[in-house]
Amino acid sequence: MSELKGACIIGQSGGPSAVINCSAYGVIKTALENPCITKVYGACHGIKGVLNDELMIMDEEDASELTNMLYTPSSALGSCRYKIADPDVDDTDYKRILEIFKKYDVRYFFYNGGNDSMDTCNKISKYMNRIGYDCRVIGVPKTIDNDLAGTDHCPGFASAAKYIATSIMEISRDSQVYDTGMVTIIECMGRHAGWLTAAAALANIKNDGPDLIYLPEVDFNMDQFISDIKRVYEQKKNCIVAVSEGVHYADGTFVSEAKTSGTDGFGHAQLGGLAARLADVVKNATGAKVRPIEFSLLQRCAAHCASGTDIEESFLSGKTAVEAAVAGHTDKMVGFTCTRDANGYQCKTELFDLSLVANTEKKVPLEWINEAGNGVRQEFIDYCLPLIQGETKMVKEDGLPRFVHLKKVLAK
């Protein structure tokens, strides 16, 4: 492969996670150290930062301060939910991106995000290739939803999974403290894929997990749901339920729909309030004391409870992206291939075609869900458990997290 010298841009997009900054740090640190990369720019708020000519010079940041990105949740460079047009319909954005790339001699573009971000990355990659501008484009995955195709799992998922399992263990202990009975309904994120809600099942290996788990991969039936809870509650005088925000009836209607208002920038319905809604239904149907709990943003930003494995792998994915690009690869997303056998868990990076991963959603395999559709099988546990191992090395100051503070020196 030919050597390509020039600047790079790293951008972050979509919903943040506890470890997306680990991936970005993997890109930034590796790029700063690589002689082929002449300058490292961070795009303010993802692709919008490129379009607005708002690029931070990462070379200006203090190297030791940057290490705190490993323990800082959310997108340190800023994120966006900007849907880029089909270039055949409207190429305005692409021309502007090209203009900026040329202005700063950008030859490497790394985009750090989920499905929609990989779509953006894919479109930019194909456009640059078509018009013959030499630029290597690599996607760096991130999504707590764990729904990107190709890769074994997505950076960000494991930390959210660890937070959910840990918190459910704690809630489980709390909910059993009185002898008066309690139903607890816990809502987890995951619009179309149930990975995060399934992660609640990890708590069961410590006997402090949910009795019932409902994923969006299975059509939701309210009568069955109430009957499941009644059965468990009558038996144990306690019932813990984990339910995905995205559960829907057989006709596709979200159970939370009546509470839905507004949509996000990608046209998705904004979900939420499902737990409270289900709690009302269950309270009326059973007479039990019912408590709804929504993990809300906490599950995607709880860096203090991040998985050590996730932190390492996220960094690795960013590092690999730069190394692969410098080696000549483009139009790819970094992903993982893993083995789980008698030798334990092994994880290697692999490059996947951006076209393959853009806009496809990987769901929990139906054969990992139990027959009654209210729990997950051992296959899921075997898949997920290795991912949540290890703890964060988060630095504490004053008993509180020490998050990164960037100077954010703009290139202009």
Add this chain to the structure above:
Amino acid sequence: MSELKGACIIGQSGGPSAVINCSAYGVIKTALENPCITKVYGACHGIKGVLNDELMIMDEEDASELTNMLYTPSSALGSCRYKIADPDVDDTDYKRILEIFKKYDVRYFFYNGGNDSMDTCNKISKYMNRIGYDCRVIGVPKTIDNDLAGTDHCPGFASAAKYIATSIMEISRDSQVYDTGMVTIIECMGRHAGWLTAAAALANIKNDGPDLIYLPEVDFNMDQFISDIKRVYEQKKNCIVAVSEGVHYADGTFVSEAKTSGTDGFGHAQLGGLAARLADVVKNATGAKVRPIEFSLLQRCAAHCASGTDIEESFLSGKTAVEAAVAGHTDKMVGFTCTRDANGYQCKTELFDLSLVANTEKKVPLEWINEAGNGVRQEFIDYCLPLIQGETKMVKEDGLPRFVHLKKVLAK
């Protein structure tokens, strides 16, 4: 003081906390090692366990397993919200308690809980004294609400405070990730006292805290609330608000009242759903994107984020209770007196009269709240910050907490 030989009972009552088991472990370990105490019983579900003759023999538990109580949230012995009668009106419960005390030769009674539990403890103490049954009664404080009189602070508060400050820092980073603006309204526990909500301000020392804080110590004014948020939002395009579940209008009506249904065993209104309610109001008034977050049970059971100082002090309060009782003290609650000066933070145990602490509520001093009633002053930070120092030494197994598992061998 005369030496008193006999068995002891430890009971836990009221809402659990991340460290109430540290206090109970302090009692149990110290009692097991003390030659004056012939047997250590744990009451199943607090005073209800005494009334129902359901006592666990703690001597039967494995000593090394018991150490996991230090890192296990919620009440390991079970809790209750049983309101004991005034003995002058109805002494049925007291006669039954006496019967059980005599049956097991109980000469030491330790009760681990908050205001209502100290009331129970106080009543039992006075009754036993009046009828001349030689039994030493000591309260071991616990309440995340931090509202017990006498003591500098209450075991359990600091861990909840640390969780709240940590989580708000994470939410703060998350809420600033887009450039499209966001108001985040975070609801913290605290029925009549604003200590926990005030703890949100700790995050401000790291510049990742709330812009506005509303405590129940100050009458709530909806117009002022909306105007405060508008001002901050217009300036920063972002606004983080911490609000106590117990905020109320000048006439005493809880702001959450319209959503209130049912009461707990002590006749308190069950609060909750306030954040969602306020979010609706703010959304309509400002047009901004508004996200409600309710910490719910998470703030009182997040042992994975407990304060190391809180764990140590909670254990110490239990240990001191036993030592004081064996030394001849009775009718007291263990509390703390603390100094915060150039020499740092010092904490010593002290005994307070149960009559003093039973059923009184210590609120956040008005002089620690800012003039506008939407924030706290440095005095609060100076008070609270030392309490959240240090981390839990929680044992992890499979990447998840290793909670205590008791055999629960019943004495019968």
